[in-house]
Amino acid sequence: MxxxxxxxxxxxxxxxxxxxxxxxxxxxxxxxxxxxxxxxxxxxxxxxxxxxxxxxxxxxxxxxxxxxxxxxxxxxxxxxxxxxxxxxxxxxxxxxxxxxxxxxxxxxxxxxxxxxxxxxxxxxxxxxxxxxxxxxxxxxxxxxxxxxxxxxxxxxxxxxxxxxxxxxxxxxxxxxxxxxxxxxxxxxxxxxxxxxxxxxxxxxxxxxxxxxxxxxxxxxxxxxxxxxxxxxxxxxxxPCAFEFVYFSTVESKLEGIPVYQARSRLGQALARKAREKWPELEIDVVIPVPDTSRPAANALAKELGKPYEEGLVKNRYIGRTFIMPTQRIRENALKLKLKPIESVIKGKKVMVVDDSIVRGTTSKRIIRLIRDFGAEKVYLLSTFPPIRNPCLYGIDFTSEKELIAHGKTIKEVEQHVGADRLIYMSPEDLKECIGLKSLCMACITGEYPTPTGHAKEMQTQRQEDYAKIK
Ligand code: SF4
Missing domain, CATH: 3.60.20.10 (Aminohydrolase, N-terminal nucleophile (Ntn) domain)
Known part of the structure; x- marks a missing residue:
């Protein structure tokens, strides 16, 4: 629909x-x-x-x-x-x-x-x-x-x-x-x-x-x-905040703002947050989840003075898992999507930067992969705040049931995905890093820019549509 x-x-x-x-x-x-x-x-x-x-x-x-x-x-x-x-x-x-x-x-x-x-x-x-x-x-x-x-x-x-x-x-x-x-x-x-x-x-x-x-x-x-x-x-x-963080390609500009610069600023802000709130974290290497989070991971590593490496290699012959239409197809695709570089992560305390955590499926799998290939610690950083509300405007999470952060504390999400530490971007920093005064951040805040009176009917219809293709 x-x-x-x-x-x-x-x-x-x-x-x-x-x-x-x-x-x-x-x-x-x-x-x-x-x-x-x-x-x-x-x-x-x-x-x-x-x-x-x-x-x-x-x-x-x-x-x-x-x-x-x-x-x-x-x-x-x-x-x-x-x-x-x-x-x-x-x-x-x-x-x-x-x-x-x-x-x-x-x-x-x-x-x-x-x-x-x-x-x-x-x-x-x-x-x-x-x-x-x-x-x-x-x-x-x-x-x-x-x-x-x-x-x-x-x-x-x-x-x-x-x-x-x-x-x-x-x-x-x-x-x-x-x-x-x-x-x-x-x-x-x-x-x-x-x-x-x-x-x-x-x-x-x-x-x-x-x-x-x-x-x-x-x-x-x-x-x-x-x-x-x-x-x-x-x-x-x-304008949708998620476009800046995940959906638009990094070469684009939205509302006059280069997506690349916004993502770099998000990395710097996350680095400052990590340093201020968890100064005890020991980090050997910073790696991005390719490709969307590269500018943020790179900027974050520079800000922290830590090495930036490519620790995960993407299989170029499979599509983006997030936009695959069912959970079953997504899970199968994940098995083929990312391959770790053992020499970068073995025996290391690895800081992994991802653009966002939607269903948690990808994050959990990535953390397990990195541990399987010998990482000593895995810290996960998300450049988007916890997504606790459905998107009613076209991004593919129309039901709160599919969102890993819905009804959960950050600690609970951390445990679910299996990270040694999970650090999320704050909504305030997100807005500042994008650089626009007014954004749609409804999936974070629950404040929708339009009336939502028909949302339940639309969500039910969507679930029925999904059931047909599962
Ligand atoms: S709720 Fe708003 S910010 Fe979130 S994905 Fe949908 S349009 Fe974008």
Missing amino acids: AQLCGVFGVIGSSQAAAELYIALTHQQHRGQDAAGIATSDSQGKLNVLKSRGLAIEIFSEENIANLDGGMGICHNRYPTAGYGDVKECQPFFLDKEGIGIAFNGNIINYPYMKKQLEAAGREFESSSDGELLLYIFQEGYANGGFFEAVRNVHEKLIGGYSVVGIIAGEGIFAFKDPNGIRPLLMGKRGTAYAFASESIALSIEGYNDIQDLKPGEAAFIRKDMEAERRVVTAGEPR
Whole structure:
């Protein structure tokens, strides 16, 4: 249902489909289950190709050549429902109306709104909230054009979402939810415009003047390259803190802040906390859990004056375990994912830095591996504070039951994962290190930026969806 994803849109490119394919590869870390491209020429014909799998497995020179037109959108998907069906893959589109969308986020009142639309006669083909968003957008578009369509979405759908879309033959568009929870940026290259979930997908393609869309902002770029932007519904800015720590790639900038720098600052802050609160800790070596926590581990080691080493090697031929859709697949994947370097850890007191601890499965396994390979002590440091509340905005922990820190003290989590010492980032330091005054940190604090009245219904639906794919 929810979609933890990467989206991209382009207009004015001489090779739109090829550019969209490259964007899929640069945002592949945001979802590895499915990918899709929709393009259109100025005559208004919509061409769509989407399927399960990695972009590299789906697209070829031949099928990209069939995706005509100078405008288009694409989508990398992580699924939480309808796992095996191509109908669940994005972009979603309405052929007759020529409207397509690619969606990243989660609609909290999805089950409620879906029932409302079904009662009014609308038939749904998928179990994705992206399809619901498409219908709500189309309803508003038919009544008053693009900005009315976005207003209709903002008014009726509660959640965190970033959307890129296409109106065949007319132009491409993008918009954020009123709190700007999920990332979305815009860039310009000559006369071409593009939108992306991450800045690196724009900068690597030569786009300049890259800006984050504001919370509640919508932009429409017409086929004559006229750009119109407007804040449709202004809410308090609440970009997701977890994007900075884990989800976005380290080459990107979010809200003008380089992710790499934020992660380095997190490492320094953790080092200061460890030194002040546990000065007795003896440390021989600092190692990162690759790849996300490298900048933090490196900065932490420098701050503590301890050696930084690579003690775990990632198997490059297996996907990120966190975004694998079921616990069973995740656990199997863990066995293949990381390999320790014995010469770095044997007989040593090892400080392991990880970006976050969600379910505890990975941490427990890593600590056991490091001990099995001869470490004398294992200290675990997390650059994200304890996650005690579900994410209602698209990151894949929608139920508190799956969170290892829910209802537990830090000492209890420490015992569960088997660390000699567990040190978490504090919420205050997290905010300071990221450098934004206002963030979504609901999974840490339980303070959600939107109404949560429909959350239980959505969580139940999600559990049922999971049960189907387990
Ligand atoms: S609840 Fe946590 S993971 Fe979800 S959007 Fe907010 S900060 Fe991000």
